[in-house]
Amino acid sequence: MDRIETDVLVIGGGLHGLSAALQIARRGKKVVLLERAHIGRHASGASAAGVRTLGRHFEDLDLSLEAKRYWSDMPALVGDDCGFHAHGQLRVAETSAGLPSLERRIRQMHDLGYRHEVLIGPEEIARIVPAMKREVTAAIWVADDGAADPHRTLKAFFNAAAASGVKILEREGVQAIERAGNDWLAVARTVRVLAHSIVNAAGAWSHQIAAMVGDHFELGTKASMMIVTERIEPFVAPVVSAVGRTLSFKQSDRGTLVIGGGLQGRYALDREWTEPSFAVLADGAKAACELFPGLEQLRINRVWSGLEAKTPDLLPVIDLSPTAPDVAHVFGFSGHGFQLVPAAGFAVADLVIDGKTPRAISGLKATRFADQAKAAE
Amino acid sequence: MTKSVELLIVGAGPAGLSAAVRAHELGMRVLLADDQPAPGGQIWRAIERRATKHFDAEDRKGLELVRRFRSLAIDYSPSTEVWQIEPGFQVFLRSSGTLSKVQANAVLLACGAMERPAPFPGWTLPGVITVGAGQIMLKSANQIPQEPVWIAGSGPLALLYATQLLKAGGRIAGMLDTTPPNRNVWPTPAAALSATSDILRGLGWLKTIRRAGIPIFRGVHDLRAEGDEKLSRITFVDADNKHYAEDARLLMIHEGVVPRGHIASALGSEMVWNDDAASFAPKIDAWGETSVAGLFVAGDGAGIAGAAAACVSGKVAALGVAQMLNKGRKEDIQAERQRLAKEWNRLVALRSFLDRRYRPASAPIDDDMMVCRCENVTAGELRDAVRGGAAGVNQVKAYTRCGMGPCQGRQCGYPAARIVSEQLNSTVAETGLFRVRPPYRPITMGELASIEDEG
Amino acid sequence: MFRKLQPDISRPVAIRIDGVAHDAEDGEPLAAVFHRLGGEVRKHPLTDEPRTAYCMMGVCFECLVTLEDGSTAQACLTPVKSGMSVTRQAGMKVVAHD
Numbered sequence: 001m002d003r004i005e006t007d008v009l010v011i012g013g014g015l016h017g018l019s020a021a022l023q024i025a026r027r028g029k030k031v032v033l034l035e036r037a038h039i040g041r042h043a044s045g046a047s048a049a050g051v052r053t054l055g056r057h058f059e060d061l062d063l064s065l066e067a068k069r070y071w072s073d074m075p076a077l078v079g080d081d082c083g084f085h086a087h088g089q090l091r092v093a094e095t096s097a098g099l100p101s102l103e104r105r106i107r108q109m110h111d112l113g114y115r116h117e118v119l120i121g122p123e124e125i126a127r128i129v130p131a132m133k134r135e136v137t138a139a140i141w142v143a144d145d146g147a148a149d150p151h152r153t154l155k156a157f158f159n160a161a162a163a164s165g166v167k168i169l170e171r172e173g174v175q176a177i178e179r180a181g182n183d184w185l186a187v188a189r190t191v192r193v194l195a196h197s198i199v200n201a202a203g204a205w206s207h208q209i210a211a212m213v214g215d216h217f218e219l220g221t222k223a224s225m226m227i228v229t230e231r232i233e234p235f236v237a238p239v240v241s242a243v244g245r246t247l248s249f250k251q252s253d254r255g256t257l258v259i260g261g262g263l264q265g266r267y268a269l270d271r272e273w274t275e276p277s278f279a280v281l282a283d284g285a286k287a288a289c290e291l292f293p294g295l296e297q298l299r300i301n302r303v304w305s306g307l308e309a310k311t312p313d314l315l316p317v318i319d320l321s322p323t324a325p326d327v328a329h330v331f332g333f334s335g336h337g338f339q340l341v342p343a344a345g346f347a348v349a350d351l352v353i354d355g356k357t358p359r360a361i362s363g364l365k366a367t368r369f370a371d372q373a374k375a376a377e
Numbered sequence: 378m379t380k381s382v383e384l385l386i387v388g389a390g391p392a393g394l395s396a397a398v399r400a401h402e403l404g405m406r407v408l409l410a411d412d413q414p415a416p417g418g419q420i421w422r423a424i425e426r427r428a429t430k431h432f433d434a435e436d437r438k439g440l441e442l443v444r445r446f447r448s449l450a451i452d453y454s455p456s457t458e459v460w461q462i463e464p465g466f467q468v469f470l471r472s473s474g475t476l477s478k479v480q481a482n483a484v485l486l487a488c489g490a491m492e493r494p495a496p497f498p499g500w501t502l503p504g505v506i507t508v509g510a511g512q513i514m515l516k517s518a519n520q521i522p523q524e525p526v527w528i529a530g531s532g533p534l535a536l537l538y539a540t541q542l543l544k545a546g547g548r549i550a551g552m553l554d555t556t557p558p559n560r561n562v563w564p565t566p567a568a569a570l571s572a573t574s575d576i577l578r579g580l581g582w583l584k585t586i587r588r589a590g591i592p593i594f595r596g597v598h599d600l601r602a603e604g605d606e607k608l609s610r611i612t613f614v615d616a617d618n619k620h621y622a623e624d625a626r627l628l629m630i631h632e633g634v635v636p637r638g639h640i641a642s643a644l645g646s647e648m649v650w651n652d653d654a655a656s657f658a659p660k661i662d663a664w665g666e667t668s669v670a671g672l673f674v675a676g677d678g679a680g681i682a683g684a685a686a687a688c689v690s691g692k693v694a695a696l697g698v699a700q701m702l703n704k705g706r707k708e709d710i711q712a713e714r715q716r717l718a719k720e721w722n723r724l725v726a727l728r729s730f731l732d733r734r735y736r737p738a739s740a741p742i743d744d745d746m747m748v749c750r751c752e753n754v755t756a757g758e759l760r761d762a763v764r765g766g767a768a769g770v771n772q773v774k775a776y777t778r779c780g781m782g783p784c785q786g787r788q789c790g791y792p793a794a795r796i797v798s799e800q801l802n803s804t805v806a807e808t809g810l811f812r813v814r815p816p817y818r819p820i821t822m823g824e825l826a827s828i829e830d831e832g
Numbered sequence: 833m834f835r836k837l838q839p840d841i842s843r844p845v846a847i848r849i850d851g852v853a854h855d856a857e858d859g860e861p862l863a864a865v866f867h868r869l870g871g872e873v874r875k876h877p878l879t880d881e882p883r884t885a886y887c888m889m890g891v892c893f894e895c896l897v898t899l900e901d902g903s904t905a906q907a908c909l910t911p912v913k914s915g916m917s918v919t920r921q922a923g924m925k926v927v928a929h930d
């Protein structure tokens with residue numbers, strides 16, 4: 001078995017692993033990244049790639065707004081625009097029943113000093129999304145949110161990380177981690193890596209990696225499904241969601257409609273296997289057809305589902321390990337991770353190298369579930 | 378209310394029909410679904426509509442089986458596509474724009490074979506079709522090429538169609554044999570003995586073509602189809618490195634057949650690479666059952682062996698399902714399977730020889746050649762994706778969209794696997810084909826929206 | 833490019849392609865009709881290149897046509913029926929809205 005010595009071992013070849021590896025390498029450290037299957041195999045490769053600050057929980061909102069600044073100039077960060085288009089994100093209340101929750105949200109945002117979300121009425125909605133049915137009440141609109149191309153993003157981060165000297169090894173699942181003096185020794189399929197620090201970015205399997213260093217997390221799994229239609233002429237510009245519906249609706253820059261939003265399929269975590277449930281997808285199709293008249297004859301060429309981690313509060317863990325020295329966790333994005341990628345990488349690099357970070361992750365602590373459990377008692 | 382059957386068969390060709398009849402005889406509740414409007418699969422296409430005076434012995438056997446199938450009034454759903462199968466099995470069907478669901482204890486995939494995708498420059502031009510397409514038009518529409526047709530490729534089917542076409546009064550401009558020259562492959566004596574009639578038939582076809590004075594070119598490579606909006610000329614090189622440029626209005630291509638393993642693969646069946654046949658097939662046991670419990674495969678979909686062998690394997694699969702469902706007497710079923718196995722061995726004796734004899738040439742594929750017809754992806758783009766870090770066909774698919782169109786990788790799967798594996802210094806056996814995701818056939822947003830959740 | 837073996841169609845029915853009437857044989861695959869009319873079935877949505885019914889057995893998805901109810905069908909799997917009316921496809925689908 002080959003033995004590699006390095007400064008930092010990143011476990012997990014999704015976007016968050018790549019982003020952390022990139023920033024750590026750029027600060028002068030030697031980095032090895034181990035990926036069990038291939039880069040972007042699970043959540044990152046199955047992402048709808050929404051670049052969204054709209055509707056964020058307060059605890060990751062500041063990090064998201066920081067990430068937004070990077071998204072507006074991805075070529076500077078990773079040498080490619082990642083297919084990002086700022087066509088906006090819209091969350092619509094179809095009837096007056098949905099209005100109070102939107103108004104409450106806007107009030108809370110304004111009270112806290114945030115102005116990026118605005119409430120708009122039917123005329124403005126019709127101007128922004130002429131393809132939507134006319135009978136809607138109001139919507140929250142963020143004009144410079146948008147969407148990117150997940151595979152271009154993966155490729156860009158992969159290339160940037162490799163160019164920064166990160167050694168990326170695929171088909172190397174970590175099977176065990178042991179303490180080796182002041183360092184960690186990770187045993188993978190054909191290599192062993194000796195590293196001073198570890199970054200746990202193992203997606204839906206992060207709790208398994210965490211357990212190897214002595215941290216216990218209750219991690220759920222999401223198998224979110226997406227429908228992809230045939231390509232059509234330009235139809236809708238922003239990403240659209242609707243109050244009371246599990247629906248996220250957008251048009252990719254290839255012209256396909258991508259319809260998701262958290263419809264859950266079937267999965268088996270240990271087999272890295274997911275399968276769509278068409279009974280559930282039917283609801284998504286129905287919602288889309290109701291919101292956008294005229295979709296009925298569009299052909300669905302494929303459907304997929306991806307595996308990602310889910311935490312009890314649907315917020316990620318971005319924190320140093322509470323028990324293990326020189327281990328940083330970055331996982332649990334629960335379906336909202338894509339947009340945070342550029343900023344989270346900096347935060348993790350700070351944690352690993354400086355032991356702390358000025359970036360906005362104070363609400364994303366590893367111990368909060370234990371704290372919450374204690375508070376609930 | 379979801380309909381419930383004991384055995385759902387996908388495909389009404391020789392294997393599917395034979396399985397349906399046998400299963401029905403054994404007392405099982407069977408549903409046979411097929412995407413064609415009438416039974417017969419590809420080899421017996423439109424067999425009920427064709428004039429029987431032109432039938433050969435194989436056609437007559439086919440018509441007899443179809444009539445027997447009809448007479449038993451087995452539940453039959455033509456013009457029906459299977460677009461998803463979930464564990465249980467819940468089989469999702471689509472027919473005339475309506476979706477329905479059937480619960481089945483066992484599923485038999487008898488989807489047959491398809492032409493091996495054989496991209497070459499200009500292959501997407503109108504005027505270029507497969508030999509199989511020509512045969513289907515002869516059988517189902519009683520039509521032949523108006524002008525002399527060029528037939529290119531390798532394998533007995535091209536010869537067979539040529540003789541059928543000549544018999545029907547068609548004209549052939551030339552036969553381009555792309556079989557690599559100096560293919561020194563010979564059948565084992567035992568195989569040759571038991572398959573003598575097949576060999577004699579094949580030799581007879583060649584004689585017919587030669588007697589008609591049709592030019593035959595051997596060792597053909599670098600075939601190109603050219604034209605503006607439609608085919609107007611072909612160019613090619615023969616075994617002696619002589620270059621040709623010929624007027625052409627119609628070119629038919631055939632590079633052998635491969636099993637249609639799309640649905641088996643989607644359901645997680647273990648797929649096995651057959652090096653002689655240069656193709657994948659689902660791994661099956663002696664009863665035709667795959668590695669997925671209750672999922673059976675029979676006919677060419679389990680491995681190319683022809684219609685007669687497909688009938689045998691269809692019967693065997695029916696016995697396998699019967700055993701699984703405790704129908705019939707165990708000893709009788711075992712004995713029958715053994716008899717069928719002997720017949721099977723006799724029928725497939727020549728297979729290995731034919732596979733190796735007609736193994737497709739690995740002609741170099743230029744970067745500018747169109748590999749994915751649906752999404753217009755070239756070989757160069759696939760190679761770029763691998764060079765850019767994509768380490769397998771599924772990653773290449775994600776980066777290039779190759780395999781994401783309506784055909785979902787059926788037409789580009791093998792060529793893409795070959796290009797990617799070459800770029801990776803690997804083999805197609807290692808690389809595998811695209812991961813298949815449902816829907817296996819497109820469904821519309823409106824159709825999906827109409828699915829009722831029955832819990 | 834293709835012709836019937838018999839000069840006259842034995843059971844002719846009238847169908848329409850892009851509004852133009854054609855004789856066809858009841859029950860034959862619709863794609864066969866296109867092969868008698870020169871071969872082109874549609875224009876590819878991405879490149880506008882003409883494409884034909886390549887495999888005639890439902891595998892290649894090249895022979896897509898639009899049926900009268902607006903749905904897309906593979907012409908090789910669609911039997912000719914008297915009075916059927918289909919339109920050729922060209923370009924990407926447009927979903928109309930006000």
